[in-house]
Amino acid sequence: MAFGRSSRKKPLVEPVTLKILVAGGFGVGKTTLVGAVSEIRPLRTEEILSEAGRPVDDLHGVENKSTTTVAMDFGRITLRDDLVLYLFGTPGQDRFWFLWDELAQGALGAVVLADTRRLEESFAAIDYFERRGIPFTVAVNCFEGAQRFPAESVRGALDLDPEVELLMCDARDRESVKNVLVAVVEHALVLADRPAAPVPT
Amino acid sequence: MTDAEQQDQGPHPAQHWFDDDAGPVVRPYAMTRGRTSAATRHRLDLIAVVVPEPAADDPGRDQTLSPEHVEIVERCSDTPQSIAELAAGLDLPVGVVRVLVGDLVEDELVHVTRPVPPAELPDVSILREVINGLRAL
Numbered sequence: 001m002a003f004g005r006s007s008r009k010k011p012l013v014e015p016v017t018l019k020i021l022v023a024g025g026f027g028v029g030k031t032t033l034v035g036a037v038s039e040i041r042p043l044r045t046e047e048i049l050s051e052a053g054r055p056v057d058d059l060h061g062v063e064n065k066s067t068t069t070v071a072m073d074f075g076r077i078t079l080r081d082d083l084v085l086y087l088f089g090t091p092g093q094d095r096f097w098f099l100w101d102e103l104a105q106g107a108l109g110a111v112v113l114a115d116t117r118r119l120e121e122s123f124a125a126i127d128y129f130e131r132r133g134i135p136f137t138v139a140v141n142c143f144e145g146a147q148r149f150p151a152e153s154v155r156g157a158l159d160l161d162p163e164v165e166l167l168m169c170d171a172r173d174r175e176s177v178k179n180v181l182v183a184v185v186e187h188a189l190v191l192a193d194r195p196a197a198p199v200p201t
Numbered sequence: 202m203t204d205a206e207q208q209d210q211g212p213h214p215a216q217h218w219f220d221d222d223a224g225p226v227v228r229p230y231a232m233t234r235g236r237t238s239a240a241t242r243h244r245l246d247l248i249a250v251v252v253p254e255p256a257a258d259d260p261g262r263d264q265t266l267s268p269e270h271v272e273i274v275e276r277c278s279d280t281p282q283s284i285a286e287l288a289a290g291l292d293l294p295v296g297v298v299r300v301l302v303g304d305l306v307e308d309e310l311v312h313v314t315r316p317v318p319p320a321e322l323p324d325v326s327i328l329r330e331v332i333n334g335l336r337a338l
């Protein structure tokens with residue numbers, strides 16, 4: 001049994017891969033946002049969790065343990081054949097924070113998706129990215145029927161640093177989501193250009 | 202999309218959270234035959250990309266491999282794929298794919314690209330390219 005039909009015709013491209021996280025409470029529109037810009041339908045991956053709620057690396061005997069899985073949705077944007085951006089929609093609950101630790105490693109930045117009817121669900125994500133110095137942008141998903149608030153009052157309610165951008169968006173709209181992603185990367189660019197500041201521990 | 206998500210619109214009561222993002226493990230783990238990822242193996246990042254080695258074309262090499270190993274190599278042979286894409290495409294938990302890809306790395310049938318090192322941001326020129334690429338979408 002051979003792999004592939006014949007010898008390779010062209011050398012394989014090994015893309016540089018990058019990731020942006022999309023965090024926010026359940027139902028806030030993370031998967032919708034990913035789907036609006038992804039070239040593939042959002043896919044799901046599952047991590048196996050141990051009883052303690054940590055990801056399981058060691059699969060030995062896992063079938064006998066009481067475990068659960070956590071699903072993450074992700075999408076892909078091929079910017080060039082050697083530059084690929086992945087978007088990961090991350091469950092916003094506290095009990096999944098170990099996942100964020102893994103996902104946040106090497107992440108280019110994050111979108112915190114917020115709904116003005118339940119802003120408090122974004123607090124944990126904002127705290128998380130602030131504390132780790134991960135560049136993020138807050139995107140308010142403007143559901144119809146939700147009361148519109150001026151950006152300034154939302155900023156105030158979220159206690160955002162002045163340099164963190166807050167945008168209104170429609171998670172279903174490709175152009176709107178593109179703007180949000182550009183804002184995240186521009187913010188990352190500003191931070192990358194700046195001499196490293198000591199990170200508070 | 203789950204049924205819960207399709208039925209519910211707008212704000213969700215807290216009790217729905219568990220049902221959407223978490224569920225019981227029902228899959229068999231026979232295909233890793235109880236093996237563990239060796240301690241020396243680094244944890245493969247979800248966006249690490251699996252690239253077949255030329256040796257993967259050699260028919261004599263793959264006697265001990267499972268169909269899942271073979272499928273991983275085949276899926277990557279035209280376009281290298283990330284761990285996340287492989288897990289989704291094979292409908293296997295990420296942990297299982299990590300073990301299988303680890304086997305293939307050990308057998309020198311594939312190598313895995315290193316994503317941007319932890320705690321480092323990608324360099325400025327890459328960020329500019331990402332911005333330009335996004336604008337051009």
Ligand SMILES: Nc1nc2c(ncn2[C@@H]2O[C@H](COP(=O)(O)OP(=O)(O)O)[C@@H](O)[C@H]2O)c(=O)[nH]1
Pocket residue numbers: 024025026027028029030031032033089141142143144169170171172206207209210211
């Ligand atoms: N009206 C409206 N509905 C939205 C918008 N974004 C998401 N939805 C809907 O809200 C529900 C939850 O969205 P989903 O992306 O699954 O949320 P997730 O749990 O954060 O991944 C789905 O039924 C979406 O179709 C939006 O901008 N406007």
Ligand SMILES: [Mg+2]
Pocket residue numbers: 030031032073089
């Ligand atoms: Mg979702």
